[in-house]
Amino acid sequence: MSAGPDTAPSPGPILRVDHLSMRFGGLVAVADLSFTARRGDITALIGPNGAGKTTVFNCITGFYKPSAGRIRLEHPDGSAYLLERLLNFRVSKVARVARTFQNIRLFAGMTVLENLVVAQHNALMKASGFTFAGLIGLKVYRDAERTALDKARYWLDRTGLLPRADDSAGALAYGEQRRLEIARAMCTDPVLLCLDEPAAGLNARESAELNALLQFIRREHAISILLIEHDMSVVMEISDHIVVLDYGVKIADGTPEAIRNDPKVIAAYLGVEDDEIEIAEAEAGL
């Protein structure tokens, strides 16, 4: 299950997070976190509520500027980007890191298709000669728009949303909205896809479909995925590598099998009996 994709001859790290810290005033949300995500892998970031998972995501995707640390992204062509220096929209535009959100953020008043075309903004903007060529209707732009539509159609087909293409995104069912958000992220042509709880609120069948979709994306498009998830059926089945956070500190890092049996992880998730605290603390090295 967790065998790496056969398309990656050198499974070096695509993302290397070094000594990442994020403080909000006196609150330390993430403390000295280091981990790597290998190219072509599905890396899961798990931990109890409030562990700082989404903060790590926000640091990686340019929404927060980390207090300290380095986040290095390496593209397949060998070029590298330091994400902590690229802020805001540039992380997506330049470094090509796409993300989805824990609480779905679609353009609810626009149609499903428009959502996917907006995601290709930068490519279309260039083709439209920063609006001027598009305004007078040059062929260059019309061709670019057709290409964008084809890509949108491809992802609509993949996520089973093709029949809903011209409906407004806000009218979709919850599971469909989740899939649309992933499709929209894929339309930005990312090298790294960051998914914040993609299975939240999905039923068992939808979770299974999500697993299939993520594995398809990884297999066919050679895209690495970084994932925050609480649904263990998703995490254990599709991840190649799991990083466990608790109170902003990494407490474990390894394959799903190793994580499943890690006493520290079990303690963090399930808690321990009162008389076992000392034993557990000793094991955890606290």
Next chain:
Amino acid sequence: MTVPNEAATSIRTPHLLIALKDATLSGFVAFGLFFFLIGLRSEQGSTGALEISTRFQTLALLVAAVFAGTFLRTLAFGRGPIPIAGAVPASVTDFLASAGRFAAPALLIFALLVPVLFYQNRYLLDLGILVLTYVMLGWGLNIVVGLAGLLDLGYVAFYAVGAYSYALLATHFQLSFWICLPLAGILAAFWGILLGFPVLRLRGDYLAIVTLAFGEIIRLVLLNWQSLTGGPNGISSIPRPSFFGLPFTEAEGSFASTFGLEYSATHRVVFLFYLILALALLTNWVTIRLRRLPIGRAWEAMREDEIACRSLGINTTTTKLTAFAIGAMFAGFAGSFFATRQGFISPESFTFGESALVLAIVVLGGMGSQLGVAIAALVMLGGFELFREFQLYRMLVFGGAMVLIMVWRPRGLVSTREPSLRLDDGKAAAQDAK
């Protein structure tokens, strides 16, 4: 037989009680509110000192009206909202929907024919020019408010910049209208960007307050910079427009003599009418085109969710600034038209009331809807004129109408949004061809 009757009364009685209770409560609130506002009145007495006079009769009448109104309303509809949706029959809404398809071409043809139909009626032509000016302003503001979702309460500032740009350039440098028009647009766009920078991080109410202040700043600068703008006296004898170099006068070489027509003052009015119609249609055309381009889709996406935009690599800074700049540019065009039409401008024409009127047109028309804005401008300014004879009650009727429209159609007169592109555009046709 008596049992159901009793049951019926026992259901009705609480209704009556509730209605009485609500009506008493509303009566008390009305009394509290109106006691000082209407019941008491300070007047200058015979000695020149202020004296308090009372108007308890009017007060009692108002409170009674509120009491009776609440009582009847609760009795008829209960405490819930009045079922207004049912009040408009489905056939009416269906008719409106189907009429919408023909409304735009019909309105356009009508607008083109107005000078022909009403050639003799100077008053109607002037009203048409006024309405079209506001249609253009509404369409311009629609880019900022309707598409980009940036609530701008200081739109009139750019209208003023356009008007003063033309007035100053034309009176000091004798530049013609056709050179000043683009210059006024560029200057207004420049000020739009200047306003855009400090408000980049603001949204919603905060943005509205800052833009409101910006509008006032521009007006106060115009009012106080006497040496340049003439202060409250404004700028007069602004050159009137010419027909591509041919002035509308009786002299030799004028429009009338060149085309062998008898001189008539109406020529100029008709020319102005077609000029503002062309400018408004230009605004409309550009807006419709932009909506189908990436920049327009980015505006709408930004209105829906700015954070999601950033996650897709859209530069929200430039997206906002372009919305401000393009919206302001059209206000600048409209402003220079206003200056050349009036021949005289002063800061009095650019008060907050104008911004509010244009914003009301956009909101009532349906944010983002081109047709809705045009209809709203027509209804609002036409309505103003209709009620001119009832000067005293004009604003009252007007406010009431606005409340009703917002209750009936909370998203504006035309609230349906046409997608900027569809999946089957052309593609289906291409497959049919095969």
